[in-house]
Amino acid sequence: MFKPLELFIGLRYTRSKHKNHYISFISLASMLGIMIGVLALITVLSVMNGFEKELRERILGMVSHVTVSGTDGKLSSWQALDQQLATNNQVEGIAPYIQQQVMISANGEVRGVLMQGIQPERQSAVSKLEENMLDGSLDTFADREYMIAIGRELANSIGAFIGDKVTVITPSAKVTPAGVLPRMKRFTVSAIYKMNMRDYDSSTAFIHMDDAARLFKMKGQVSGLRIRLDDLFEAQSVANTLQNELGDEVKVSDWGRDNKTFFSAIRMEKTMMFFILLLIVVVAAFNLVSSLVMVVNDKQADIAILRTLGISPNSIKKIFMIQGSIIGVSGAILGAIGGVLLAGNLETIIPALEDFFGAKIFPEDIFYISKVPSELHMSDVWMITVAALVLAVLATIYPANRAAAVQPAESLRYE
Structure with a gap:
């Protein structure tokens, strides 16, 4: 079966065990960070949508259209x-x-x-x-x-x-x-x-x-x-x-129009929550950069050998971009799946946690909304997933450029 050389080597590097286990740990942490960030974003925005819908229905219970x-x-x-x-x-x-x-x-x-x-x-x-x-x-x-x-x-x-x-x-x-x-x-x-x-x-x-x-x-x-x-x-x-x-x-x-200020405040809060929680994905992307830089340093000899065999710097760049993208894509997809499952079942999960711990998150005698509402919008899921994928791909550019700039003679001099 035909498989491009860059994809083949990138997949092998992703599956291979590193001599330095710290590199593997950082790569795993990057993937988990992206996954948790995407999961948290989807869940929080779904809860914000649920609160907005709940308040809108209660307001419209008294106010006409x-x-x-x-x-x-x-x-x-x-x-x-x-x-x-x-x-x-x-x-x-x-x-x-x-x-x-x-x-x-x-x-x-x-x-x-x-x-x-x-x-x-x-x-x-x-x-x-x-x-x-x-x-x-x-x-x-x-x-x-x-x-x-x-x-x-x-x-x-x-x-x-x-x-x-x-x-x-x-x-x-x-x-x-x-x-x-x-x-x-x-x-x-x-x-x-x-x-x-x-x-x-x-x-x-x-x-x-x-x-x-x-x-x-x-x-x-x-x-x-x-x-x-x-x-x-x-x-x-x-x-x-x-x-x-x-x-x-x-x-x-x-x-x-009558409740413009109220709903504008909710939309602004939702937007700010998106950017704040997106920082989790950004931090995970920086971890991905550091892990790929260490991988490039670890694979100096491999890169030099591939260059001497005739592989171009552009192909070397693609190999490490593929490796980093696989980590980012895996985290984004797993986070999206987990976020959809969690947001879609919050109304079951939250009461179960309240019964387990014996405490109410929103006591009815204090809060007017006594349960955590959730309304999942697939447009939010797609927006968050695409944003995570873009950040993951951008994170691979600098390490891949460093890999493409490796000089074979310098790397193999002391081998």
């Missing part, structure tokens, strides 16, 4: 706009809402919250609020019943639970014989939810939209319309299209 609101906080004639938006093929659900900042008081405790008036029968079309109820239900909401749903953190902080009364204090005021007083209304807690996001569980509350219209003096008006799309990643283009169609009388925003 696209929001159409009035420029002054009020949207009149919203029923016609509701019907118009429903004809869009990309729209899966629409729900009106009224929104105001208020104060909630109970048991001597006062908290500022974002109060949202909703239509219970339409809310499930744009959010997962009903799915995350710990106690009670939105079915208890009715016009003039003055029921309220609050988050678990808010309920704990003010000591109000199912059946308890809370006082809602609005920023608008009314004039009475006793002077100017804030508008207040008593509500009964009928539902408690847990979205596993502190911002929502501690500072949001929901009431019936008709009750909100009376409380905030917005009869016949709403703050806006929340829209759910068939593809959440098309939210930006749909929002831009709707803004052009509806004009400047309304404001159209999407979930990505």
